[in-house]
Amino acid sequence: MPFYKFGHPSLAEALQLLHPGAVVSTPDQLATILLDQAYKKSIKVLTLTLAGKVVTLVTDGWTDINGQAVTNYVVVCSNLTFFLDSAYTGTQAHDVEFLTADVMRVIAKYDFLEVGAVLTDNTNANQATWKVLQEQNSKTFFHGCVCHASHLLVKDIVQKIKWVDALQSGCKALVSFFRKHHKMWVDLSACLKEQNLCVLAKPGDTRWGSFLACFSTVLAAESVLCLRAGFSLPSLCCVCARVSHRKDEDAEKNGDTCTTQ
Structure with a gap:
């Protein structure tokens, strides 16, 4: 509890x-x-x-429900995972200096652990941090998350294939449209649940497999969506994408820095 x-x-x-x-x-x-x-x-x-075992230190930055930046640290050994540390970073920039110092802080705090590797996201700042830490810790391997790297690879491929990029943009706009209209979202989710279907998933830059989840849930809900909207699924995605794009343009004209996600 x-x-x-x-x-x-x-x-x-x-x-x-x-x-x-x-x-x-x-x-x-x-x-x-x-x-x-x-x-x-x-x-x-x-x-x-973990006595006598070599472990991997995994760190990940995320945002809580209040929009606050949080950094988590867990240690992994075989199929065992232990939570170590969590810190709110506030307005602190996640630059090389901060990331390097924070990783070393956790390693020093749990100095009884034999850390063989440190795993992070594949951001530019983290990649520069690996280099700095590698020079200071020659026996420890610093590298990026393979899931994150695979996700970024898929994202790059999708952007290069125009029709797939247009499809994912339309699906994302479709899901965003329903989620921003609470009553419609609740009604749609209830209808999908009655038919044993999953709620629509929204793709995110840091959520592995979210492109596939979005495509799968939207396709599975095609009959429900078309019945409610009176459009075919491709037409519905195009309409939502245009609405989203128009809102972005209006926001830019009004000097609003917040865009539709």
Whole structure:
């Protein structure tokens, strides 16, 4: 159970049904005791499980539901994965200096681990970071994520094949259109669920396999979409793409820096 849920009213209500008058401590009150004990226990498990083994440190940057930048670190060994660290980076630029220092911070913090490799995304900043870190750590291998590299390769290929690029742009615009109109999205999702179909997937630059997921879900939902819109699927994608493009142009004319995703 996530630690913050200790402060949820429903937990206190449930315990009071079993033990009237029971008082549940707040997360802040428990943090100095239980949280420290849980952390020490996790470190002990980590130390015993990975003793004498060479591990891979995996780092990934993402954005939470509030739009805040977060960097996660996990350690992988065979089929085992352990969470190590998570940090909000705020307005800090993810440049070479920061990325290098942050990787070294985590390695130093968990110095009992034998890190044989460090895995990151394939951004230019990360590639430059590998070079700097490699010079400082000759026995550690620094490289990029193969899934991310494959995704970027597929993205480049799609952009070179005009009809496929137009198809993915249209499908993306179609999914975006429904997702931005809440009632239509809820109704469509409910209709798809009734027919045991997946909701429409939106392709993303950092989501592996999302192009295929988008194509697959849109194609599977073709009959539902055409029935609701009164257009063929290609025509519907074209209409949504034009609407999206027109909104982008209007935003640029109005000096709006936010474009339709």
